[in-house]
Amino acid sequence: MSRLNVAMALVLVVCALAVIQAQHRSRTYFVELERLKKEARALEEQWGQLQLEQGTWANPARVDALARTRVGLVAATQERIHVETEREETRTGAP
Amino acid sequence: MNYHSRKLLKLNLAPWRMATVGGLLLSGLVLVAGRALYLQGLNTDYLQGKGDAVANRNLTLPAHRGQVSDRHGQLLAISTPVESLWARPADLVLSAGQRVQLAKVLGVSPQELAITLARKTRGEFSVRRPVTPEQAVKIAAMGVPGLHLRREFRRYYPAGEVAAHVVGFTNVDDLGQEGVERAYQDWLAGREGQRHILRDRRGNTIRDLAPIKTAQMGGNLALALDLKIQYLAHRELAAAIKTHKAKGGSVVVLDAKTGEILALANQPIFNPNNRRNYKPGPMRNRAVIDTFEPGSTIKPFVAAAVLERGLFHPDSVIQTPETWRVGAKLVRDVHPHPQMTVSEIIQKSSNVGAVKLAMSLTPQQYWEVLHRSGFGELPGSGFPGETAGRLRDASTWKPVEHATMAYGYGLSVSLLQLTRAYMAFANDGEVMPLSFLKREPQEIAGVRVFSPSVAREVRAMMEAVTQEGGTGLRTRVPGYRVAGKTGTAHKLVDGRYAADRYLSSFVGMAPASNPRLIIGVVIDEPSDGVYYGGSVAGPVFAQVMAASLRQLALPPDAPETATRVTQNSLSVRGGV
Numbered sequence: 001m002s003r004l005n006v007a008m009a010l011v012l013v014v015c016a017l018a019v020i021q022a023q024h025r026s027r028t029y030f031v032e033l034e035r036l037k038k039e040a041r042a043l044e045e046q047w048g049q050l051q052l053e054q055g056t057w058a059n060p061a062r063v064d065a066l067a068r069t070r071v072g073l074v075a076a077t078q079e080r081i082h083v084e085t086e087r088e089e090t091r092t093g094a095p
Numbered sequence: 096m097n098y099h100s101r102k103l104l105k106l107n108l109a110p111w112r113m114a115t116v117g118g119l120l121l122s123g124l125v126l127v128a129g130r131a132l133y134l135q136g137l138n139t140d141y142l143q144g145k146g147d148a149v150a151n152r153n154l155t156l157p158a159h160r161g162q163v164s165d166r167h168g169q170l171l172a173i174s175t176p177v178e179s180l181w182a183r184p185a186d187l188v189l190s191a192g193q194r195v196q197l198a199k200v201l202g203v204s205p206q207e208l209a210i211t212l213a214r215k216t217r218g219e220f221s222v223r224r225p226v227t228p229e230q231a232v233k234i235a236a237m238g239v240p241g242l243h244l245r246r247e248f249r250r251y252y253p254a255g256e257v258a259a260h261v262v263g264f265t266n267v268d269d270l271g272q273e274g275v276e277r278a279y280q281d282w283l284a285g286r287e288g289q290r291h292i293l294r295d296r297r298g299n300t301i302r303d304l305a306p307i308k309t310a311q312m313g314g315n316l317a318l319a320l321d322l323k324i325q326y327l328a329h330r331e332l333a334a335a336i337k338t339h340k341a342k343g344g345s346v347v348v349l350d351a352k353t354g355e356i357l358a359l360a361n362q363p364i365f366n367p368n369n370r371r372n373y374k375p376g377p378m379r380n381r382a383v384i385d386t387f388e389p390g391s392t393i394k395p396f397v398a399a400a401v402l403e404r405g406l407f408h409p410d411s412v413i414q415t416p417e418t419w420r421v422g423a424k425l426v427r428d429v430h431p432h433p434q435m436t437v438s439e440i441i442q443k444s445s446n447v448g449a450v451k452l453a454m455s456l457t458p459q460q461y462w463e464v465l466h467r468s469g470f471g472e473l474p475g476s477g478f479p480g481e482t483a484g485r486l487r488d489a490s491t492w493k494p495v496e497h498a499t500m501a502y503g504y505g506l507s508v509s510l511l512q513l514t515r516a517y518m519a520f521a522n523d524g525e526v527m528p529l530s531f532l533k534r535e536p537q538e539i540a541g542v543r544v545f546s547p548s549v550a551r552e553v554r555a556m557m558e559a560v561t562q563e564g565g566t567g568l569r570t571r572v573p574g575y576r577v578a579g580k581t582g583t584a585h586k587l588v589d590g591r592y593a594a595d596r597y598l599s600s601f602v603g604m605a606p607a608s609n610p611r612l613i614i615g616v617v618i619d620e621p622s623d624g625v626y627y628g629g630s631v632a633g634p635v636f637a638q639v640m641a642a643s644l645r646q647l648a649l650p651p652d653a654p655e656t657a658t659r660v661t662q663n664s665l666s667v668r669g670g671v
Contacts, residue, residue: 059255060322
C-alpha cells in the first residue's frame with residue numbers, strides 16, 4: 001500500500017512539472033504569436049503605404065506630364081493608325 | 096530546592112502591568128486584524144482595481160476604413176496610420192534648447208511654436224496633425240514630458256482633385272462627408288475591436304482575460320470609374336473651361352451597355368487631401384446635384400415620341416417657317432429652312448419643327464415619354480444629394496409650356512439624368528440602371544423605354560447631327576461614327592432668360608453602329624463669344640470620346656473617314 005502511495009506521489013510530481021512546462025510553453029508561444037501579429041499589422045500598414053505611394057506615382061496627371069516632357073510621347077494621329085480588320089490573314093501576309 | 100523560596104527570583108509584578116502589556120498586544124492584534132479585514136474585505140474593489148491597472152489592459156484594436164479603388168484597382172482613397180503630435184499643457188516641461196530643437200523639427204519659428212504651445216486648455220490639444228515619420232522619430236527621441244505622439248488613421252486620395260467629386264472625402268473623425276465616402280459610409284467604416292489582456296512586468300501580453308472582440312476592417316470598394324478616362328475627362332473639361340472663360344462645367348461618361356459611370360468630372364474642382372480651404376461651392380458635384388434646362392438636347396425625345404406613335408416617319412416633310420406662334424409665344428429658328436424632314440429637324444436643331452412635332456401629341460402623351468425616359472425622377476445612382484430635376488404634371492401644362500417643352504425649356508434635368516436618358520437611344524431602347532460601383536454584367540436588368548426600331552431611327556437622326564449640315568460637326572471622332580445632339584440654352588437669371596448667358600451642352604454616343612459609350616458635356620456660361628453647344632461642349636465630347644475609345648480599344652466602325660475636323664487638342668495646345 002505504501003509503495004503504491006510513493007509511486008502515485010512520484011506520478012503527481014511528474015504531472016505537476018509537466019503542467020508547469022506546458023504552461024510555460026503556452027506563454028512563450030503566446031508571446032511569439034503576439035509578436036507575429038504585431039509584425040503582421042506593421043507589414044499591413046507598410047503595404048498600405050506602398051500602395052499609396054504607388055498610387056501617387058501612377059497618378060495619370062503625372063504620367064501624362066512625364067510621357068510628354070521626358071519621353072516625348074505623342075498621341076497617334078488618324079493616318080498613322082492602321083486597323084487590321086481580318087487579323088489572321090494580315091498577320092501571315094505582314095512583313 | 097525551591098526557586099520560589101528564593102527571594103531574588105520571586106516575581107514581584109504588579110497586576111496592572113500584566114494587564115497593560117496584555118492589553119497592548121491584544122489591541123495590536125485587533126489593529127492588524129482590522130486592517131486585514133479592511134483591505135481584504137471592505138476595500139477590496141479599489142485595491143483589486145489598482146492591481147489590475149498594473150497588469151491588466153483593455154486594448155482597443157484599431158480598424159481602418161476600407162479602400163476605394165477604380166475599376167482596374169487603381170487607388171482612389173486609402174487610410175494609412177500617421178503619427179500626430181499632442182500636448183498636455185499641465186505636464187508640459189520644455190527647456191529653451193528643446194523648444195528651439197522642436198521648432199526646427201516641425202519647421203516653424205520658435206515664436207510660432209511658443210504661441211501654439213501657450214494655448215490654455217484643459218486636457219490635450221494637437222500641435223501638429225499629422226507629423227511625418229521622420230519628425231515622429233526625432234520628437235520621440237527628445238522625450239519631452241507633456242508632449243506625446245498619437246497614432247491615428249488619415250485618409251489619402253492619391254488621385255487628388257481628378258476624382259474628388261465622385262469619391263468625396265471624410266472629416267477628421269473618419270465619417271464620409273461627400274460622394275461615395277458618404278454614400279457607402281456603413282460599408283467603408285471599420286469597427287474597432289476590444290481585447291482584455293494580462294501583462295507581465297516587461298509589458299508582454301501573457302493571456303487574454305476575456306474573449307477577443309475582433310476588429311472589423313472596413314470593406315473595400317471598387318468603383319465603376321476608370322481613372323484613365325476620368326483623368327481625360329477632367330483634363331479636357333478643364334482646358335475647355337479655360338479657353339471659353341466659363342464659370343463651370345461637367346462631363347459624364349457612361350458605359351451604354353451596363354449603365355456604369357466610367358467618369359464624372361466637374362469644374363471648378365477642389366483638393367480632397369487639403370481640408371483647410373473648406374468652400375462648399377467647388378465641392379458640389381454639379382453633374383448630379385445641379386439642374387439646368389436641357390434646351391435642344393431634349394429634341395430626340397420629341398422625335399422618339401412621334402415616331403413611336405406612328406405620327407411621322409424620319410423622312411416625313413414638315414413645313415417650318417422662320418417663326419411659329421403658339422399663344423403669345425413666338426417660336427423662332429436661328430437658321431430657318433422652309434421645310435424639313437423629321438431627321439433634318441433634329442440634325443439642324445429646328446425649334447419650330449420640334450414644336451410642331453410636339454404639338455401633334457397631347458401634353459399627356461409627351462409627358463409620358465419624358466417621364467418614361469427618367470425626367471422628373473431620381474436617376475437612381477445612389478449618390479448623396481442626387482436631384483430628380485423637375486417635370487411638372489401634364490395636366491398643369493399651358494399650350495405655351497407644351498411648346499417650349501419641345502425645345503427644352505420649362506423642365507430641368509441634371510447632366511447625369513440627361514446622359515442616362517440617352518442610354519435608351521444608345522442601347523436599342525433599353526436603359527440600364529446607373530451605378531457608381533463596378534458590377535458584373537449578369538447582375539443587370541434594364542428597363543425598356545423605346546422599341547429597338549424607334550431607338551435606332553432616332554440614333555440615325557442623331558448621327559446626322561455630326562455630319563455635313565448638322566449642328567455638331569466639331570463632335571466628330573476620326574475613325575468612328577458618332578451620334579449625338581447639341582444644346583444651347585439661355586440661363587434663367589432671376590426668373591428671366593438672360594440674353595447673353597448660356598449653357599452649352601452636348602450628349603452623344605459612339606461607335607454609332609453599336610454604341611458603347613455615352614458622354615454628356617455641359618459648359619456653364621462660356622463667355623468668349625462662342626456659345627453654341629456644338630462649338631463649346633462638342634469639342635470636349637470629341638476629345639474625351641476619342642481618347643476613351645482608344646483606351647477601351649474599341650474597333651473603329653468608320654475606318655475610311657479620315658476626318659480632320661476635330662484636331663487633337665494636344666497639338667492645338669502646342670504640346671503642354
